[in-house]
Each structure stands twice: as C-alpha cells, then as structure tokens.
Amino acid sequence: MRDFLHTLKVEWLKLKYYRTFWILLAVIAICIPAFNYVVYDITDNNFPKINGQSILGAPFSFPYVWRTVPYFAGILMFMPAILIITLFTNEYSFRTHRQNIIDGWSRSRFIYIKLTEVFLLTIFVTVIVALTCLYFGFLTRKETQPKAGWEDFRFIVFYFVEMLDYSLIAVLFAMLIKRSGLAMGIFFLYMIVEQFVVAIGRNKFKVGWVDYLPEEVSDRLIPQPLGRRMLAPGNIEIWEKHVPLYLSIAVLYIILYIFFIGVRFRKTDL
C-alpha cells in the first residue's frame, strides 16, 4: 500500500503544477451543472404545462433527476476524454513514458498508475454528477415528494461505468496514436461513426448487434429521460430487462480495454 501511495504521489507531482489540467478539470466541474441548468431551464419554461407541470414531467425532480443529470452529463463525455488524451499523449510527446521506466519504474507500474489516474478522474466526475443531481433534486423538491428518492441512484453507478468505458477508449486512442491533436480527432470521429453505424444498423438494416458496440452499450445504460410519458408503453420494461446485459457487456469492454492496454504497454518498444 505504501508503495502504491508513493507511486501515486509521483503522478500527483506531475499534475500539481500543470495549469492545463486544473483548467480542464474546472471546466468539467462547471460545465456539468451549467449544461444541466440550461436543459432544466428549457424543460421548465419552453414546454406546455398541464396542471402547472411541464408535459415532459418533472425530469429534474427526485427520483427522475438521477437519470436526467447523468444522461446530459453523458453528452459532455468528450470533455474528460480530452483531458485523458492530453495526460497520456503528454507522456509520449515528452518521451517521459520512457524516462519513468529508465529512472526506475517497471512498465506495469507506469501503465497501471496511469489507469488509476483515469479511475480517480472518473470517480471525481461521477461525484460532480451526483452532487448536480442533489442540487436539482432539492431545487425542484415539493413538500409531497420524497427527500432524495434514492431508488434511481443506480444511474450514478451507470454513469461511472459509461465514463470509464469512454475514458478507456480515449486511453486506447492516445496510446495507439501518441499525438494529442490526432488522437482527439480520431476519438471524436469514432464517436460519430459509431453513432452513425448504430442509427443505420438499427433503423435501416434492423440488426440488433449494433446495440452492443463499445460506446452504444454503455450509452444504453442511461436512456433518454425526457418525455417518459410519451414513450411507447412497455419500452421501460424492455429496457429494465436488458440492463443486466448492457451492464455486463459494458464491464466486459472495460476489462478488455484494461487487459489490452496493459499487454500492449508491457510488450511493445517504448
């Protein structure tokens, strides 16, 4: 444990005085609640109301807020990905990934502490998402509603899984491409291409496997939360039935990414 903390301290020394890191982290921490506030404002003011309530329901009230905020925070998933790609490609462009090994780290130590960093960043962003949920939940709470409606708290866990999935894909691109601009470009391209394949595959060719593509399967853990009343009857139940499968496959992808990233860094020339 002491050894692990010592290694983590080295990563901290790399970040402590890195202004870009702190700025990007602050941007993420501000944009998640701010973007949700924009959506909250639109849903609250721009849709017709029946009996004083928006026809979209009360997506920012407990318990629905636990699925609304993670969904819209998920749209901003590219932000932590930019930070992760920057942190990884820095090591390649400064060639410090070699120097850390030369100075006395094993290759495994280097790559697994970097993945720990990704894990910690994912926890941080997930906490921001959870706090944002609580903020909106209490902001919109009425006397008759439950205090925090914890039953949908599982969406926070789903968000964690989704972000870890995206983050590890970002790591993979950063590792394979090594140059920050190009890695970010390819990452965004992949996000769009996958969504395109999913849309075409599902709606035009009627194939089911597109639902299990790397990003889509983790996206499916947090379905679009607005207008739940308008969704076709039974959709919620079908989704509910598939959750264990989506979760298992998303976690399987995470395990595969970690395995592949570890093997590649340990086996290839640096």
Next chain:
Amino acid sequence: MASILSLKNISKSYGRIRALKDVSFDVPGGSVFGILGPNGSGKTTLLGIVMDVLSANSGQYTWFGNPPSEKQRRDIGTLLETPNFYHYLSGQHNLEITASIKHKSPEDIERVIRLVRLYERKDSKFQTYSLGMKQRLAIAACLLGDPAVLVFDEPTNGLDPSGIAEIRQLIIELAAAGKTIILASHLLAEVEKVCTHVAILQQGVLIRSGDIQSVLSQAEWLEVAAPDMNKLREVLEHYRAVKKINQFQNVLQVYFDGVPDAVMLNKYCFEQGVILNFLQIKKKSLESEFIELTNNVSN
C-alpha cells in the same frame, strides 16, 4: 572486479532490419566503458534494451550479476538519447519527480542542480531552457542520489565547447571517484580522452571489445623535419629499422618495424650532419583506428 553489466547474445530487429546481432560483452566495475559506433550502429538500441524501454528478440543481460529489475535502475543514473522532462514543469519540479521515482531524497536536488550550473534557472520551466541547459538538467537527474553506475548516451549533445569540456571533466572526476560509467558516443576524440574500455559496434555487430590498450593497436611513428628535407629523406632511408617514409605536409612521417626511438633517431641524424628542427612521436587516434577497424569489417 565483477561485471556491472553483462550482455549475452543480444539480438534485436526492427522488421527486416537487424539492429543488433548477437552482441555480448561485459562492463567491469569501476571502468569508463565507451560504446562506439557511427550513427545507426545500434548504440542507443543496445542501451534501450538494458534500460527496459526496448525488448531484445533474443539474448539476456544482467545488472550487478542479477536479472534486470526496476529497483536496479533506480541506482543507475541514465541519460538516454535526449533529455526527457515535463515541459510545463520547472527544472526543480522535474527533478522532484525523478528523485521520487528513484526513491532518492529531494534534498539532493540542490547539490546536483548546482553541479550542472542550473541553480539560477531551477525555477524556470523546462520549455524555456536552451538545448545545452536541457542536457545539463538530464545530467543532474543522472547524478541524483550519487549512483555508483552512470549510463550516458551522447552526453555532450547540444553543448558548446566549454560545456563539452565540463562534461568531460565531470566524467573524469566521477571515474576517479570509482563510479562505473557507460558512455555511448560517436565523438571518438571525446571518448579517447576518458575511456578505459571500449566496445566497437558497426551495423549492429560488435567488432571488438575490451580494455582500450588491447582493442587499439599501439602503432606509433615519428614526424620529423629539417631545413634540408631532401637530405633528411636520404639519410633516413639508410637508417636501420625504418619501414616506410611518407611526406605529409611539411614533415616526413617515419614508420618503424618496432617501437620508434626518438632519441636514437635524433642522434643518428645529427651524426649524419642533419639537424632536425621538428621531431614528434605520433600515435594512432581512436578515430583512425576506428575507421581502419570498421573498413576491415566492411571489406
């Protein structure tokens, strides 16, 4: 003394290009071991393998008689190819990272940073350093914790003449303090001044290795000149043991069967009525020796 580094049949290929072919040698403790070769001869590849940033296709190596490990590398100061630091951090903060990875006290940073004359700029960001300053910071990082073994790959890269002389002096002082130094370079004149042992690589093949005396021939010759050069040549042609005489610029190069004796030659010329106005014992430079060795292999 036992080997600090021992290589056995190390081979490495990049696709179809064989960068190293069955390279084996030992680096004795306390030596200044020069790894020589032209650019692309495999020097950096070899050091990359023993520092675990490259993987050999075959062969083994040991450090201090043991299989390689991360702990061993913490006690070796290594500058490989280029100075690699975080550009956005100061020299001081970069050395804090190095000290932390090496498990060395951060209190040693001031000593090494003063030693390489970077103390005044220690708080400036690495990206603002000149090439020479970057190189000096890398040398400071190598010296952290006063390691017993140092590996320098082209340590004088980017340095001006006074910087080169400083590094040479530093290497001499480190060697005098009993450190083992492994020095890869293509600047043969530099290596010649400091090395006790050499390994010569060409196109990934080890041509020769061992202590510098055994690797390099001891060929010596005399360079002489006199006011009457024709008379001098005539006289020398009759001197016993002279093997060959070459005209080189304003002097005659005189080669002998054995070791040349300058005193005897001077006396002989004087007795023959020729007074020398120039007499110098010359020895083959490492550079000419190297060119000769590598040409022999190429042919």
